[in-house]
Amino acid sequence: MEACTLAYQLHQEGARQYLTLPALSGYAGLRHLFTTRYGGVSSGCTASWNFGAWSLDSEANILRNYEILAETLGVAPNRLVRTDQTHTTNIRVVTEADAGKGITRPRDYSDVDGLVTDVKGIVLVTGHADCNALYFYDPVKAVIGLAHSGWRGTLNGIGAAMVETMRMQYGCNPADLVAGLGPALCQTCFEVDPDVAQRFFKKDPAYAQFAVQKGIKYHIDLKQVIRYDLLSAGVLAAQFHDMGLCTKCRKDLFFSHRGHQGKRGIMAAAMMLVE
Ligand SMILES: [Zn+2]
Numbered sequence: 001m002e003a004c005t006l007a008y009q010l011h012q013e014g015a016r017q018y019l020t021l022p023a024l025s026g027y028a029g030l031r032h033l034f035t036t037r038y039g040g041v042s043s044g045c046t047a048s049w050n051f052g053a054w055s056l057d058s059e060a061n062i063l064r065n066y067e068i069l070a071e072t073l074g075v076a077p078n079r080l081v082r083t084d085q086t087h088t089t090n091i092r093v094v095t096e097a098d099a100g101k102g103i104t105r106p107r108d109y110s111d112v113d114g115l116v117t118d119v120k121g122i123v124l125v126t127g128h129a130d131c132n133a134l135y136f137y138d139p140v141k142a143v144i145g146l147a148h149s150g151w152r153g154t155l156n157g158i159g160a161a162m163v164e165t166m167r168m169q170y171g172c173n174p175a176d177l178v179a180g181l182g183p184a185l186c187q188t189c190f191e192v193d194p195d196v197a198q199r200f201f202k203k204d205p206a207y208a209q210f211a212v213q214k215g216i217k218y219h220i221d222l223k224q225v226i227r228y229d230l231l232s233a234g235v236l237a238a239q240f241h242d243m244g245l246c247t248k249c250r251k252d253l254f255f256s257h258r259g260h261q262g263k264r265g266i267m268a269a270a271m272m273l274v275e
Contacts (some may be wrong), residue, residue, distance in 0.1 A: 009021075019035075030271070038253075045265070049065055049265070066080060075272070078103070081103070082102025085112070085148045116169065116170075117273070124272065127266040130248065130256050131149060132149040138173075140173070145162045151192070159233070178239045190219060190220055192219075210225050
């Protein structure tokens with residue numbers, strides 16, 4: 001477990017606050033970040049940097065928040081590409097033709113929780129408010145991947161599916177991948193009923209080592225489940241990096257679906273290849 005580095009860097013630029021993984025920021029060919037609640041224009045329970053929660057915020061605010069994200073990464077908003085997250089393990093291979101989809105123009109795809117690309121200058125974007133963000137970078141092939149992994153996506157193995165997609169599409173060697181996890185629920189904060197826990201144990205009895213029972217409820221360490229799956233898929237332990245932050249424990253900094261009883265905005269994970 002020692003190889004699982006707990007590390008993040010908090011950046012503050014005026015009102016804007018976002019995080020990066022030091023393990024990924026060392027690469028000149030890559031830009032990535034994970035936003036916090038602070039830095040956008042939304043108000044009320046979505047204050048202020050909200051990238052979703054459409055029923056609780058205005059379309060104009062959300063678009064402006066994406067513009068600020070694009071500015072932060074040094075690109076135009078029509079260079080962003082957004083998932084259509086429905087807790088699937090579906091992954092889209094993003095090409096130049098997808099630029100702006102889900103942000104400045106409609107998507108022509110649905111039910112996509114993972115994005116991969118080798119196109120430089122296109123920003124992959126996923127949304128989060130307790131669910132894990134999985135970052136992948138292959139510095140050898142210059143390929144990136146970004147996925148939304150809630151408990152359903154984790155149970156169904158979207159992490160391993162990302163590794164497999166990168167291998168099949170671009171010939172990536174899993175041992176070359178650098179993988180990162182953004183802020184998401186910790187084991188204490190991810191409490192589930194026995195039926196959910198049983199679904200995990202049924203899929204792989206080894207997951208029992210990442211669960212504890214408290215009364216009739218279970219607490220599952222989803223980050224350890226993801227790590228276990230990625231290592232099983234060939235990612236090296238030394239190249240797996242976790243920000244080590246919980247959205248609910250740190251609801252002062254993050255939107256947390258559980259921590260804010262559903263009245264919350266959505267944060268963005270973003271990643272792009274640069275020339
Ligand atoms: Zn927590």
